Amino acid sequence: MSSTTHGTTPYYFVPGPSRHPIMAAIGLFFVILGAGQWINAHQWGAYSLAFGLLWWWVVLFQWFREAIGESESGLYGHKIDLSFRWSMSWFIFSEVMFFGAFFTALWWARTHSLPTLGSLDNALLWPDFKAVWPSMAAGVTGSPADLVEPFQTVGPFWLPTINTALLLSSGVTLTIAHHALRADHRAQCIRFMWLTVLLGIVFLVVQGYEYYHLYTELNLKLNSGAYGSTFYMLTGFHGLHVFIGMLMLLFITLRLQKGHFTAERHFGFEGAAWYWHFVDVVWLGLYFLVYWL
Incomplete structure (x- = not known):
């Protein structure tokens, strides 16, 4: 061959x-x-x-x-390019399944597990149990023997909303950079790529500050019941993917500055862009299902 x-x-x-x-x-x-x-x-x-x-x-x-x-x-050649596209497509599909499992766990806990527990006799083990989400938040009910410290839930304002604006803006700047590359405007492409990388870094900084706020002021931790574990698993793994995507975009930007990629052949750029847009979509799901609902 x-x-x-x-x-x-x-x-x-x-x-x-x-x-x-x-x-x-x-x-x-x-x-x-x-x-x-x-x-x-x-x-x-x-x-x-x-x-x-x-x-x-x-x-x-x-x-x-x-x-x-x-x-x-x-x-x-063309066949290698096609194999790269299929590989990246299946990789992103596996990531969809990965996050889908955690979204399903959150949905199952809220719509099935909690109502089922609420319909059972809880007088012996947990006399003041209430079937509301999250069941152990401050002001709702206390856990038996104080197994979980009271915590406060997280709303969409303002840090999550700021991060949503940052990620959506980064998707726009990345798309502009892609169109500039296809039009053979390398300098413009590089400028918008650096802007995209910067937006990704700012997103991570804001999320780090949010975690600090949650731990120190809201007392929300990884062991804060099903709410805390699903919250940190979803947002934490998403943050890890943002970090990886930001490194990919940084690497692609450095390659652009070295003269790599052309208007016709640039799948390395496209693959990183696919990944970044996937990260954007996952965050929108997080924003509405975790912060709003």
Whole structure:
């Protein structure tokens, strides 16, 4: 297959054997091992997590540098471009399923678990239980033996609304940058890409401040019942995806400044843009289902 050519470019480029996949898997092993031990209060878990992350990022940097070199040297043709598009599409689909599981958990707790518990006899274990969401918020009811400290819920104003405006604005600036690249206006594209990266950074800063506010003033923590766990799992994982997407956009911007991508061939740019728009859509779901309802 690799010997079949289309003009001067291989019809389907087949790379040689590579150590990068197994090396990346080793790094992920230390990441997962360290994260599990760190959560369970083992001191060495933090070191394993840091080592695994450093290992993994070094491997990914080398792997991407090799792939970029192959692309810039003209080895990638239409079939490779199509395979990249399918791969990114399935990756985003898997991310949709990932967040869908947590959205479903939130929906199930509110519409099924809580009403079911409220219809049972709670006089012995929890005399003052009330089937309202969230059941252990301050001013609603106390948990038996004070298993969960009272907390306050989070409303949409103002930090979540500010972050919504930031992410939606970043989607607009990214789209403008994409149109500029397709029109071969590289300088304009780079300017709007830097603006998109900046908006992503500001979003993360605002979310970090929101977490500080929730912990110190609202007493909302990860162990604050089903509300706290689903809130932090959804917003925390989304924040992680924003951070990853911001790094992707930063990397793409640096490549643009080095002269990579053309008006006709720029799937690396498009793939990062797809991911960022996916992050935008997930946040809209979070904004309405977590903060408003």
